[in-house]
Amino acid sequence: MKFLTFAAVASAFAIPDASVISQLVLADNKAAAGKAVKAVHAVETAKDTVKDWIREGLSPSVPSAFDTDKELNAVDLDALSTDLPIFDPIVVGGKSKTSNLTLYQLIASSANTTQFVSLINEFPELVTLLNTTTLDDPAAVNHTLFVPVDTAFAALPGWNETTTAVRESIVRYHIGVGDLPYKVLFATHTVPSLYDEPLLGGEAQRLRVRFEKKLGVRVNFAARIVAPNFIAANGVLHAIDSVVVPPTFVGRQLSLVPDHYSSLLLAMQSSNFTQYIHGLTLNGSTVLAPSNAAFTLLGPELNAFLFNTPRGLKYLQALLKYSTVPNATVYSDAFYGPTTLVPPAAANPGFVQRLHYQLPTLLGPTVSVNVTSVPGYTVMLVNSKVRVAVQDGVAKNGVIQEVDHVVFPPLPATVPGSPWVDPPVKTVADLVARLGPYVEDDGDDEVAAAPAAAPVNEL
Known part of the structure; x- marks a missing residue:
């Protein structure tokens, strides 16, 4: 899909406008999708993949929601994570994914999420929240954490130079309310996050989640769940290959x-x-x-x-x-x-x-x-x-x-x-x-003879 020049995409990686990359990549371009599918299988190549999309003007395909139900029965959920990064303290051979650790302990003990841990450590309140279980506090609520792997941050140069408020909004936007294991995400359309948006009347900004054939579950169109379903003592963790940023206007x-x-x-x-x-x-x-x-x-x-x-x-x-x-x-x-x-x-x-x-x-x-x-x-x-x-x-x-x-x-x-x-x-x-x-219509204009300035179908 050739809809952005190199300069346009490169400038979009500056936070907060980086959100546009991960929010509305809507065109269904099958040729581009074929190249994108091959590029996203290994997280260690995520940075090169982003560069390739910029250079070639490509973007991952977003199939119609009406194709979704045709794919569900054919999906092997376990197979989706066999060639993807493994959270070393928890998983052996990609099979065992249940732990007594909290969400924070899981990411803090993994070698793949050091950037996000460094980011969340700036906000002790959120560290406490991801460390709290119902045993510690009966009123506690479980959460679903969409954690970007370290290579995801390479696509957002300068993210750590933003304001404290922007960085906190990024962390909060990766935390969904409630338990959402991978299979539940197949039947989920949007997830409320911990980031409350004033321009939505103070309501929770939502994350768009959709299953896509051959790609699995994607978050806000661009972020792919690359290592799903780590069940923690206080929720569920999914690793994603892109940072999701609260969307813009x-x-x-x-x-x-x-x-x-x-x-x-x-x-x-x-x-x-x-x-x-x-x-x-x-x-x-x-x-x-x-x-x-x-x-x-x-x-x-x-x-x-x-x-x-x-x-x-x-x-x-x-x-x-x-x-x-x-x-x-x-x-x-x-x-x-x-x-x-x-x-x-x-x-x-x-x-x-x-x-x-x-x-x-x-x-x-x-x-x-x-x-x-x-x-x-x-x-x-x-x-x-x-x-x-x-x-x-x-x-x-x-x-x-x-x-x-x-x-x-x-x-x-x-x-x-x-x-x-x-x-x-x-x-x-x-x-x-x-x-x-x-309409306040005086009826004086004549209809133009030809649609010289009319929009052109670019699909």
């Missing part, structure tokens, strides 16, 4: 993946939506982000109108407002926001769980999000028909849910037609019928 995340979002970024800039959103104070958000392919599906007429005319730019901003839910962060398996928006719990949820959110948008009319889940597999639909193609792009101030079509509000009640019918938007007239009530 939604807009910054999008800007690092232009082969998915260059059209959206152009729309934000051209319509002054970026300036508009910067003037708001939000506690979290959900961004239904159309991919480049989604904009292409609108066709040349609509793209020419939206991107090439002053009148169309008003409608373009209205579309972006409708795609943004303020003060509510909807993950595939969690929700941050007003309790009035939380769906009522089912009396008997059963194997299949269904949630329906009706959410306010910046435009005014609400948008619906339906979440249907079985263990390890979730489908998210917007307004009952638009699929969330890539779920749970965690961000500092919300979550990015990539949609495969541009989302339009339902027909206003004043427009004749059945409320159960949602006809497609194919022409400028269709677009005006949908968004006209929310």
Whole structure:
């Protein structure tokens, strides 16, 4: 996947912006994935792997969530760790992984995690937390520690020169709440960390975890679990091959993946939506982000109108407002926001769980999000028909849910037609019928003859 120049990637390794590398590597490039799979099998080559990706413009593939369930039964969990680093005090031959040691004692006694131990030692409170068991304190809670091996830090030059607050946030972001052994992670989408994010209303920033065929479980798209399931006296430890850093803002995340979002970024800039959103104070958000392919599906007429005319730019901003839910962060398996928006719990949820959110948008009319889940597999639909193609792009101030079509509000009640019918938007007239009530439209512009500045499908 060739979406970043060498300079862009190199600059991204400076903390805190290093998070963009490990948060939103979203493009599904099978050719790049084939090279990446071969490169990540041995942790001792992790630094060279990162250099190779920079030099070649490659990035690991992120398969669709809809492929996940097809792979689960074929996975040999033990085999995943046979060629990967071994925690010397605990494991012999890669088999025995249970210990009476605490999480902190495990990493402190390993030769593979000295960098992380040095980092966590700066924060005695966190050392105490990872050393405390329920025998010591009945009120203690177990944790899951995603510990970067030493070679992972080589990809982040200057990490130890950051502020104390940044370093503490990095440590906290590697600690998940609760016991999450490897098999449980197969049925998990996001994990709350010990890092509380003020721009999420003080809620825990979450880690995205997903199973990917041939690669195992990945954390925040880029970090791979390379040595799983060390059961400690107070939780579970998984070794990962990359440092995960608390994510940056939604807009910054999008800007690092232009082969998915260059059209959206152009729309934000051209319509002054970026300036508009910067003037708001939000506690979290959900961004239904159309991919480049989604904009292409609108066709040349609509793209020419939206991107090439002053009148169309008003409608373009209205579309972006409708795609943004303020003060509510909807993950595939969690929700941050007003309790009035939380769906009522089912009396008997059963194997299949269904949630329906009706959410306010910046435009005014609400948008619906339906979440249907079985263990390890979730489908998210917007307004009952638009699929969330890539779920749970965690961000500092919300979550990015990539949609495969541009989302339009339902027909206003004043427009004749059945409320159960949602006809497609194919022409400028269709677009005006949908968004006209929310746009100050003088109707003076002519539609551009050709989509000269319209977005190009780069997928």
